[in-house]
Amino acid sequence: xxxxxxxxxxxxxxxxxxxxxxxxxxxxxxxxxxxxxxxxxxxxxxxxxxxxxxxxxxxxxxxxxxxxxxxxxxxxxxxxxxxxxxxxxxxxxxxxxxxxxxxxxxxxxxxxxxxxxxxxxxxxxxxxxxxxxxxxxxxxxxxxxxxxxxxxxxxxxxxxxxxxxxxxxxxxxxxxxxxxxxxxxxxxxxxxxxxxxxxxxxxxxxxxxxxxxxxxxxxxxxxxxxxxxxxxxxxxxxxxxx
Amino acid sequence: xxxxxxxxxxxxxxxxxxxxxxxxxxxxxxxxxxxxxxxxxxxxxxxxxxxxxxxxxxxxxxxxxxxxxxxxxxxxxxxxxxxxxxxxxxxxxxxxxxxxxxxxxxxxxxxxxxxxxxxxxxxxxxxxxxxxxxxxxxxxxxxxxxxxxxxxxxxxxxxxxxxxxxxxxxxxxxxxxxxxxxxxxxxxxxxxxxxxxxxxxxxxxxxxxxxxxxxxxxxxxxxxxxxxxxxxxxxxxxxxxx
Numbered sequence: 001x002x003x004x005x006x007x008x009x010x011x012x013x014x015x016x017x018x019x020x021x022x023x024x025x026x027x028x029x030x031x032x033x034x035x036x037x038x039x040x041x042x043x044x045x046x047x048x049x050x051x052x053x054x055x056x057x058x059x060x061x062x063x064x065x066x067x068x069x070x071x072x073x074x075x076x077x078x079x080x081x082x083x084x085x086x087x088x089x090x091x092x093x094x095x096x097x098x099x100x101x102x103x104x105x106x107x108x109x110x111x112x113x114x115x116x117x118x119x120x121x122x123x124x125x126x127x128x129x130x131x132x133x134x135x136x137x138x139x140x141x142x143x144x145x146x147x148x149x150x151x152x153x154x155x156x157x158x159x160x161x162x163x164x165x166x167x168x169x170x171x172x173x174x175x176x177x178x179x180x181x182x183x184x185x186x187x188x189x190x191x192x193x194x195x196x197x198x199x200x201x202x203x204x205x206x207x208x209x210x211x212x213x214x215x216x217x218x219x220x221x222x223x224x225x226x227x228x229x230x231x232x233x234x235x236x237x238x239x240x241x242x
Numbered sequence: 243x244x245x246x247x248x249x250x251x252x253x254x255x256x257x258x259x260x261x262x263x264x265x266x267x268x269x270x271x272x273x274x275x276x277x278x279x280x281x282x283x284x285x286x287x288x289x290x291x292x293x294x295x296x297x298x299x300x301x302x303x304x305x306x307x308x309x310x311x312x313x314x315x316x317x318x319x320x321x322x323x324x325x326x327x328x329x330x331x332x333x334x335x336x337x338x339x340x341x342x343x344x345x346x347x348x349x350x351x352x353x354x355x356x357x358x359x360x361x362x363x364x365x366x367x368x369x370x371x372x373x374x375x376x377x378x379x380x381x382x383x384x385x386x387x388x389x390x391x392x393x394x395x396x397x398x399x400x401x402x403x404x405x406x407x408x409x410x411x412x413x414x415x416x417x418x419x420x421x422x423x424x425x426x427x428x429x430x431x432x433x434x435x436x437x438x439x440x441x442x443x444x445x446x447x448x449x450x451x452x453x454x455x456x457x458x459x460x461x462x463x464x465x466x467x468x469x470x471x472x473x474x475x476x477x478x479x480x481x482x483x484x
Binding site: 040042109134161164 | 279
């Protein structure tokens, strides 16, 4: 019955499954300035987050997409909020609350240069063979939203991009951040920037591995899972191997 | 007479002015990995360097364009060599020698993380309020090529992107790096990533300021200046206020 239901939904018959809900999605990297020219960033292309925002909008959700700098067009029917830094991203997310769903796909820089200079720094090597850049911890957007007393989204989904011990790190992250689900993916291969993804979906009740598929397809399936859980017709389908 | 000549060349009658010459251009930022996910980089879009490569090719030069990661299409008629890091960029430039002209437009990261981890780093803040990232100096591509005993390009042009004291820094850079010309631009405004540029062209003999114009136009004029100096019909036109 569940398989049939999923098939039906995949066929596009569930276009309004998320009508009346508001979803917040973050995507892309953040850029943390060292000075007006240099920054610390990461390889996130934003593709997976943009695809999820679009898939949620297709199911009828009102979607706010808070995005770091990427070279992707805004998905149709989505309210795009462009940001640069983790602190700007947190602010934009908090401004978007209350939401029913929060999908944290952005590769938020966990550290930023402790001091951002307003002029281009002249880093001098003289007298110091290895100068260093002081770092300070960025706000944890996922953890912050997942632990809101007021306005906590009813479904909080984090992503865990790991290069090793993927599921172990993902389960630890779920507990540490107080998420409901973690989408764990292994970025040790060619996933980052690519068009495909291979993920494991982890909840407090269990986990399921999905075969390698296009990022659009990951997005579509994840949006359907979300609709089953928070949508009008949701029956709280549990995650389990199918 | 010079103005008339420039007008004629701007009109496109000098399409073969650089025939038989080889030009090497670098463009874009470099990305310096901290681990497989994170990197240190800068805001260079690559637009000015790509435009210069294309303008040189239009004048008949054989052009090698060594480019850091940008989201621009390869210019027509140019041999594009994509790289990520400063060290890769230096290697690709040295592999391209001998060349008649070297135009160093890339915003090469002067520093890189001293140790690039092969696994995603778990930066721990516990026990240290401000952890730091050790940096090590990158090779200086402009200085290295400008000081080659064998195979030094006969015309070496550097770019100086500065946010303050632009010409002062540019003159100092010309001497320090042993360049023939420096193209100095002020990136304190909205130039970086934009389509326009406002530059000063500095040689050992003097300098001239160009009005704000499109990056394509800067490229076209610079290519003509280069053709006057190294092209078949070059008469060694000196830089001076016109």
